Amino acid sequence: xxxxxxxxxxxxxxxxxxFLMAIVAVLVAGAALQRMSAMNEAAxxxxxxxxxxxxDIDKVEIDMERxxxxxxxxxxxxxxATRAKYEQALAADDQAFAADLAVYAATRPRxxxxxxxxxxxxxxSTTACRRSxxxxxx
Numbered sequence: 001x002x003x004x005x006x007x008x009x010x011x012x013x014x015x016x017x018x019f020l021m022a023i024v025a026v027l028v029a030g031a032a033l034q035r036m037s038a039m040n041e042a043a044x045x046x047x048x049x050x051x052x053x054x055x056d057i058d059k060v061e062i063d064m065e066r067x068x069x070x071x072x073x074x075x076x077x078x079x080x081a082t083r084a085k086y087e088q089a090l091a092a093d094d095q096a097f098a099a100d101l102a103v104y105a106a107t108r109p110r111x112x113x114x115x116x117x118x119x120x121x122x123x124x125s126t127t128a129c130r131r132s133x134x135x136x137x138x
Contacts, residue, residue, distance in 0.1 A: 049109040056104035063097040 005013070070093055074086035 048107075053104060053108040056100065056107050059100040060097065060104055063093060063100055067093040067097065 077083045
């Protein structure tokens with residue numbers, strides 16, 4: 001093996017080393033692209049299953065707060081015109097609530113049918129955190 005390498009010209013040795021480094025670089029780039037693709041898919045799943053349902057349930061919460069406000073204003077109204085205004089607002093609130101709740105129901109992540117999974121055991125960091133906190137006073 002040493003004789004074969006010794007018999008090669010310097011130009012051939014350098015070209016072989018560069019070619020070998022290029023092959024290694026292509027392999028590393030391919031592995032990196034594959035991992036980035038997997039990370040992109042995981043980020044898409046997190047966005048779709050995590051962020052969108054939170055955004056949609058937040059809209060439902062806003063509708064509920066608006067309904068509470070309109071019910072309170074209706075109860076405190078002193079004349080029929082103001083009561084009628086808040087009754088119309090309550091009808092609109094009900095429609096918005098139903099529509100936003102339907103959107104949430106369509107986008108929320110589904111759990112597989114069957115019993116709930118068992119709770120995960122505490123991690124070392126959770127256990128250490130519990131030990132470092134003082135016990136609640138009674």
